Amino acid sequence: MSLSIVDQNKLDAFWAYCVKNQYFNIGYPESADFDYTMIERFMRFSINNCGDWGEYCNYLLNSFDFEKEVMEYFSTIFKIPFEESWGYVTNGGTESNMFGCYLGRELFPNGTLYYSKDTHYSVAKIVKLLRIKSKLVESQPNGEMDYDDLIKKITLSGESNPIIFANIGTTVRGAIDNITEIQNRIAAIGIPRDNYYLHADAALSGMILPFVEDPQPFTFADGIDSIGVSGHKMIGSPIPCGIVVAKKNNVDRISVEIDYIAAHDKTISGSRNGHTPLMMWAAVRSHSEAEWRRRIGHSLIMAKYAVDRFNAAGIDALCHKNSITVVFPKPSEWVWKKHCLAISGDVAHLITTAHHLDSSQIDELIDDVIADKNQRAA
Numbered sequence: 001m002s003l004s005i006v007d008q009n010k011l012d013a014f015w016a017y018c019v020k021n022q023y024f025n026i027g028y029p030e031s032a033d034f035d036y037t038m039i040e041r042f043m044r045f046s047i048n049n050c051g052d053w054g055e056y057c058n059y060l061l062n063s064f065d066f067e068k069e070v071m072e073y074f075s076t077i078f079k080i081p082f083e084e085s086w087g088y089v090t091n092g093g094t095e096s097n098m099f100g101c102y103l104g105r106e107l108f109p110n111g112t113l114y115y116s117k118d119t120h121y122s123v124a125k126i127v128k129l130l131r132i133k134s135k136l137v138e139s140q141p142n143g144e145m146d147y148d149d150l151i152k153k154i155t156l157s158g159e160s161n162p163i164i165f166a167n168i169g170t171t172v173r174g175a176i177d178n179i180t181e182i183q184n185r186i187a188a189i190g191i192p193r194d195n196y197y198l199h200a201d202a203a204l205s206g207m208i209l210p211f212v213e214d215p216q217p218f219t220f221a222d223g224i225d226s227i228g229v230s231g232h233k234m235i236g237s238p239i240p241c242g243i244v245v246a247k248k249n250n251v252d253r254i255s256v257e258i259d260y261i262a263a264h265d266k267t268i269s270g271s272r273n274g275h276t277p278l279m280m281w282a283a284v285r286s287h288s289e290a291e292w293r294r295r296i297g298h299s300l301i302m303a304k305y306a307v308d309r310f311n312a313a314g315i316d317a318l319c320h321k322n323s324i325t326v327v328f329p330k331p332s333e334w335v336w337k338k339h340c341l342a343i344s345g346d347v348a349h350l351i352t353t354a355h356h357l358d359s360s361q362i363d364e365l366i367d368d369v370i371a372d373k374n375q376r377a378a
């Protein structure tokens with residue numbers, strides 16, 4: 001295969017653009033400091049993980065062995081015995097959440113999904129795709145779910161099988177819903193534990209909380225039924241991907257036998273990426289627990305540094321416990337465009353992902369926010 005000179009030049013220009021902007025990201029949660037050179041050679045193969053990594057599949061070029069070890073790893077850090085769990089490497093946090101909601105709906109076909117106003121926008125889309133009944137729950141000002149409103153809405157609708165979508169780190173504010181509070185409140189209105197489903201969306205924080213000293217409750221040991229995490233966020237990967245972990249006995253209920261691949265199918269897509277499980281495998285195999293702790297500890301220190309700098313300049317900034325998302329008032333357009341910030345309503349945030357080795361990029365942004373504040377005050 002060869003390209004025309006024009007096309008080759010176009011590719012070369014894109015390469016230069018990517019190299020220049022590799023570490024641009026301060027507004028979104030994708031770490032850019034990954035190194036997967038050890039698996040680059042597999043890009044020449046059409047690896048396809050259709051079906052279940054736990055079974056024989058007629059499509060020989062699969063990376064099931066690696067996917068299995070990835071799932072062993074995540075079952076350990078999310079505190080569920082491996083043999084009682086099942087999950088897979090998805091196309092991203094959205095598919096992971098969709099899988100969790102799908103399981104909840106299959107378990108409770110008449111159940112309503114309750115999710116807070118601070119939930120990621122993709123969940124409204126999942127609700128439509130799954131044609132699942134849903135109710136939007138108010139959020140507290142800090143981004144956490146409003147538990148009073150949750151219970152009021154469950155009670156008013158006479159719901160007996162609620163499906164709860166809990167945020168373990170909201171997109172904009174990094175707020176963590178208190179799943180102990182949720183479970184206690186639901187128990188208090190007389191709904192037994194077996195009668196509702198609890199999914200945890202831990203897109204970013206799923207790879208933070210297992211490595212901090214005092215994590216908020218978020219695991220299977222704390223009562224969840226499934227959890228989704230993005231692979232391209234805290235871990236980092238060149239191709240978006242995610243991980244979902246659920247309880248095996250719930251997953252078995254949605255499994256169907258497919259003669260075409262001579263295997264059972266439980267996943268949302270048919271053909272599945274075989275390279276991203278390799279990447280996730282390389283990531284978890286090449287970092288010890290101490291290294292994850294160091295990497296995440298550094299990001300948390302950078303977040304605190306940013307909050308302190310904002311506050312010292314008289315700018316209100318907030319960062320939840322164990323979060324690397326720093327929220328501050330939305331600056332003028334020139335600032336958020338220059339730094340490619342994510343904005344929502346009257347706030348913006350910066351996220352101190354792992355490639356922020358020093359504070360230079362954070363300082364550059366904060367300097368502009370302060371200059372903007374002074375300009376507006378003048």
Ligand SMILES: Cc1ncc(COP(=O)(O)O)c(C=O)c1O
Pocket residue numbers: 091092093094095097120122167169170171201203204230231240241242
């Ligand atoms: C809290 C939360 N959930 C879900 C998602 C969607 O994840 P993905 O982009 O990996 O599909 C995001 C993405 O930012 C998120 O912040």
